[in-house]
Amino acid sequence: MATNQINKLTPGPGYALVLPELEEKTTASGIVLPESHEEKPQAGKVVAVGSTLVTDFGTKIEPFFKVGDRVVFKKWAGSEYKPETGDKEHLFVKFDEILAVIK
Numbered sequence: 056m057a058t059n060q061i062n063k064l065t066p067g068p069g070y071a072l073v074l075p076e077l078e079e080k081t082t083a084s085g086i087v088l089p090e091s092h093e094e095k096p097q098a099g100k101v102v103a104v105g106s107t108l109v110t111d112f113g114t115k116i117e118p119f120f121k122v123g124d125r126v127v128f129k130k131w132a133g134s135e136y137k138p139e140t141g142d143k144e145h146l147f148v149k150f151d152e153i154l155a156v157i158k
Contacts, residue, residue: 060138061102066147069108069116073099073126073133073146073153098127098157099146108150118150125157 066072075096101124108116120126132153133146 066105068106070105072103075099127155
């Protein structure tokens with residue numbers, strides 16, 4: 056199953072694996088716009104979190120979010136990852152590209 060492949064991934068230090076939330080956009084007259092028309096999503100659900108990042112100067116960068124949190128990230132953040140099994144596209148996002156946790 057595709058989800059199992061995602062569950063086996065552990066992001067590297069300083070990264071989180073996020074499933075972007077794609078919003079379906081509809082015009083006032085009820086026409087659903089295709090995904091190609093949409094802007095890149097800026098929110099998603101954290102699927103996995105890497106370990107603490109230690110910088111070259113010895114500073115530790117800890118994540119302020121956990122698996123299952125809905126987060127807001129920078130517009131062009133992350134590196135896209137799509138499993139070969141056809142599961143939904145995910146993003147590997149740096150800790151410092153995540154702006155907030157949605158409560």
